[in-house]
Amino acid sequence: MDTVEEHPHSFLPGAWPFSEPINRLAYISVRALHGGDPVLQVFHDHDGDWQLLHGGATDEDDCKIICLGCAYERDSSIGILSGLPAGWAAYRESPDGPWRCEPYEDDDSEED
Ligand SMILES: [Zn+2]
Numbered sequence: 541m542d543t544v545e546e547h548p549h550s551f552l553p554g555a556w557p558f559s560e561p562i563n564r565l566a567y568i569s570v571r572a573l574h575g576g577d578p579v580l581q582v583f584h585d586h587d588g589d590w591q592l593l594h595g596g597a598t599d600e601d602d603c604k605i606i607c608l609g610c611a612y613e614r615d616s617s618i619g620i621l622s623g624l625p626a627g628w629a630a631y632r633e634s635p636d637g638p639w640r641c642e643p644y645e646d647d648d649s650e651e652d
Contacts, residue, residue, distance in 0.1 A: 541565075541588065544607045551612065557619035562609035566590040570602045578635035579615055586627045586646040592618065595633075 542565035549562060556562055567589065571577040577594035584590055591603065592611050612619055621630050621639060627646065630639040 544605065547607070549609045549613050551609075551616070555616075556609070556612070557622040558608060558612070559622065560608060562607065562612075564590070564608040566592060566606050566608045566611055567603040568592040568606045568611060569594050569597050570604055571597070573604050573606065579611075579618060580632050580635070582618060582621055582624065582630045582639075583644070584621075584624045584626050584628050588626050 541560070543561055543563045544565050546563050569592070572579050572592060572594040579592045580595035581593040581597060582590065583593070590608060593601070617635065624630055624641060627643055628641055629644045630641045632639050
């Protein structure tokens with residue numbers, strides 16, 4: 541499991557909802573990280589990685605590495621997805637909307 545260097549976060553350790561380390565490496569789309577777009581799509585990859593994307597993200601969108609703790613710090617509403625199994629994705633229409641979760645195909649084998 542990939543992690544980033546440990547660093548402080550503003551939430552209390554007891555508030556951490558995920559079973560994974562707080563400094564677990566995750567990917568976040570640049571528009572969600574710097575553009576102020578809310579995270580509307582979350583992928584828990586088949587290999588265990590987390591991807592946090594703004595709505596309508598495509599392969600063209602750049603992703604940056606973030607730590608899961610920083611992602612949670614930015615938007616604690618992703619905490620409810622801590623039980624999302626690997627190979628599942630979650631979507632919502634708006635930052636206040638309910639998450640809709642479903643498994644998705646592993647398309648790593650289709651990379652060209
Ligand atoms: Zn962090």
